[in-house]
Amino acid sequence: MSAARLLVCVGPNCDARGRGRALLAEVQAALAATFPDELADGRLKLSTRDCLRLCTRDPVVRIEPSGDAFSDPEIDDLMSEIAVALK
Numbered sequence: 001m002s003a004a005r006l007l008v009c010v011g012p013n014c015d016a017r018g019r020g021r022a023l024l025a026e027v028q029a030a031l032a033a034t035f036p037d038e039l040a041d042g043r044l045k046l047s048t049r050d051c052l053r054l055c056t057r058d059p060v061v062r063i064e065p066s067g068d069a070f071s072d073p074e075i076d077d078l079m080s081e082i083a084v085a086l087k
């Protein structure tokens, strides 16, 4: 079992019009529903960043340690990527 960290950018470009924080809230809810054990035992962590230097017009998230980044991801797709990262 691996560990993973999800970084959600809430910087000035990603959070333009509040979209970064809206995505953060969606991600928090989905993680709590999908990976409660992994969050509880610390194998999965969620953090925010003020800029991931990947600015686009859409909010950006990155999974570590892979470094895979996603712009305005579908939540289900993101949960699948995290499941792979935790394998």
Ligand code: FES
Pocket: 009, 010, 011, 012, 013, 014, 015, 050, 051, 052, 053, 054, 055, 056, 060
């Ligand atoms: S503000 Fe989010 S990547 Fe730059």
